[in-house]
Amino acid sequence: MGDERKTTRVLLDRSGRTYAEEAGIPLADRPAPLYQLLVLATLLSTRIRASVAVAAARELFAAGYRTPQAMERASWQQRVDALGRGHYRRYDERTATMLGNGAQLCLDRWRGDLRRLRGEANGEPAALRRLLTEFPGIGPTGADIFLREAQAVWGDLRPFADRRALAGAKRVGLPTSAEKLAGLVRGPDFGRLASALVRVALDKDSADEVNRAARAR
Numbered sequence: 001m002g003d004e005r006k007t008t009r010v011l012l013d014r015s016g017r018t019y020a021e022e023a024g025i026p027l028a029d030r031p032a033p034l035y036q037l038l039v040l041a042t043l044l045s046t047r048i049r050a051s052v053a054v055a056a057a058r059e060l061f062a063a064g065y066r067t068p069q070a071m072e073r074a075s076w077q078q079r080v081d082a083l084g085r086g087h088y089r090r091y092d093e094r095t096a097t098m099l100g101n102g103a104q105l106c107l108d109r110w111r112g113d114l115r116r117l118r119g120e121a122n123g124e125p126a127a128l129r130r131l132l133t134e135f136p137g138i139g140p141t142g143a144d145i146f147l148r149e150a151q152a153v154w155g156d157l158r159p160f161a162d163r164r165a166l167a168g169a170k171r172v173g174l175p176t177s178a179e180k181l182a183g184l185v186r187g188p189d190f191g192r193l194a195s196a197l198v199r200v201a202l203d204k205d206s207a208d209e210v211n212r213a214a215r216a217r
Contacts, residue, residue, distance in 0.1 A: 009214075011197065023058055029115065031113040032066055041146040069112060148195070158191070164197075168200040
């Protein structure tokens with residue numbers, strides 16, 4: 001347990017920033033931040049580097065598309081241009097269409113407030129995942145990304161660790177169940193730990209550095 005706690009501290013110190021934080025989303029249980037998280041999850045779902053997806057999200061938000069109303073009002077070309085400024089170019093046209101359609105769905109079905117989606121699902125992860133995958137561009141992976149990040153403000157989701165986070169845990173010698181990982185951190189820090197584990201899952205060199213730093217403590 002001592003070695004696991006050392007590894008956990010290194011992870012939080014080095015990589016304990018959620019993807020929402022990196023994208024400049026002031027995450028809170030309010031309509032606009034939750035919608036911005038949905039946009040980020042859509043961008044992260046594509047086979048593209050996470051850093052590019054985050055940069056594209058920042059460009060969309062800088063352009064003012066922080067709510068489903070603003071995203072829906074933007075022209076397809078305006079969305080394409082914002083994605084391009086974030087270097088999200090391989091999938092920019094298809095993604096611009098999905099973001100427009102997703103914004104319309106959010107407005108039509110949830111009146112622009114994803115807290116209503118949570119209410120319909122009664123906070124159950126499986127039901128949340130099913131409803132989230134109705135959005136264009138959000139498959140099971142994208143739904144898991146959303147839930148992994150949303151647990152910071154939807155505390156009843158904790159501890160939530162998706163397949164990629166658990167793969168990162170295995171890579172650095174930590175338990176591969178969300179419940180056991182939760183025993184290593186304070187509740188509010190679990191989302192940060194999950195994001196850090198995703199980063200080491202995506203980068204073996206980073207995982208090796210974490211293991212070396214933990215052994216040196």
